[in-house]
Amino acid sequence: MLTNLLRRSFITRIAAVVAWPFAASRAADASTEPVEVMVLKLTGGAAVQSGRVKLELPLLADNGNSVSLKVTVDSPMTAADHVKSIHVYAARNPRPNVANFYLGPRAGRAQISTRVRLGGSQRVLAVAALSDGTFWSTTADVVVTLSACYDAT
């Protein structure tokens, strides 16, 4: 699934290279980097395997301003084997790294819920870093609808 995502955004990457001279100031800000670069920085080049992570978002979001998100990682959460961190990325957001959560064996359960902003319909990516140094991920597709009436208030 991750490879799919990466393949799809290859075009975006080419576009970014082409646009490089014009987007120099924007590219200087790490928060607007492409998701692949962010993930690469996170993993240090280690493979990101598909699985163990479950990402729950509505198929159809009423409003991109607030979309429920629940991420769960299949882990015993013991001192020897636990989730160290969970990272959420939304590639179509102007700043794709939505949030990073750091937890440990004391969490008991590797599950976090929150509400996120989505700048349009897209594939959301969650990557988990485990205590054994492996990385696991999954994606979820969300369709974001807009309000019917223009609201100028």
Added chain:
Amino acid sequence: MTARIQIPASAKRGEVIEIRIAIQHPMETGFRLDDGGRAIPKNVVNKLVCRYNGIEIFRAEMGSGIAANPFLDFFTVAEASGELVFDWVDDRGQTGSERVKLTVSG
């Protein structure tokens, strides 16, 4: 900053308990304009830490992709009676803090 926290009033030792926190904050993205057409500066709660009897059990780094009035729901193992302390800070440096008591039996 108004905040609300929900944890069970009491738990058994070793029980996994759910912690919920909601903070009143606009999570200003920096992409919105005011009535005069000027950009409203980005201001989000960028970090939240939860400590249980002094030990960090959860930390969140948040960006403008977290919805206004951020809401977080996570878990911890009830180990001993004591206090859960939540501290957070936004881009302007404004801090918030809340604490709740937890009674652990067994």
Added chain:
Amino acid sequence: MSAAPWRALLFCALAVSSLVCQAQRVAIKPQPLKSGLEFTGAEVRELQQDDFANPGMLWVTRGETLWREAAGREGKSCAGCHGDVKASMQGAATRYPRIDAGSSLLINLDGRIQQCRERRQQAEPFKYESPELLALTAYIGLQSRGMPMNAVIDWQNRHNFEAGRAMYYRRMGQMNLSCAQCHQDNWGKKLGPETISQGHGVAYPIYRLEWQTMGSLHRRFRSCLSGVRAELLPLGSPEFLDLELYLASRAGGLTIETPGVRR
């Protein structure tokens, strides 16, 4: 020809016209009455029904603090006069907007709080739509949650009701649409990705995902006016108060949901 049949006819005509007048003091209600919640997605419904996740509860929490906070030159708090909110404010939101005995003008809950601040607490009134006023209306509104709307139309507020009704049916803006054309005649139908609701104001103030914050019924009125590209009236304006009264009567029997959540 005898005058009797004419008299009978005149009597009938009077009877009919008085019935019409009676009928005009009752809003035409959609059948069956449905809360806006029935037109939202499951996500929004769940959010409203979870008293922790509902972001509007943050305003309620703030309202609870404000209720107990002494303010103004009198150094009085709401609680100082009204005591326990659960006892004193239960059902209050079901009866607004109503005629203010002192001024004979129509006021809503927001206006009533402003008046208390100015006259009883001798404090600066909160601005309409300010976080403080929204917090207090949410906190007071919550005390009527689950109770039916119960606006009574009588000789005192009849003119306000009629003005409100006239506005409800008046075509407005560049879209040339009235409130009724969407919310009375076409509720339940699709408008873009949304289902048109019956347009009741029973969940206000609401946390609207679109706004990313809490907002008043009058802000929602302004949203609708902007939607049909009509001139925006000020928050708290007499026209909006009249409309609020008409809507309260039209929603009679529906239960209060404050603090509501909408998309």
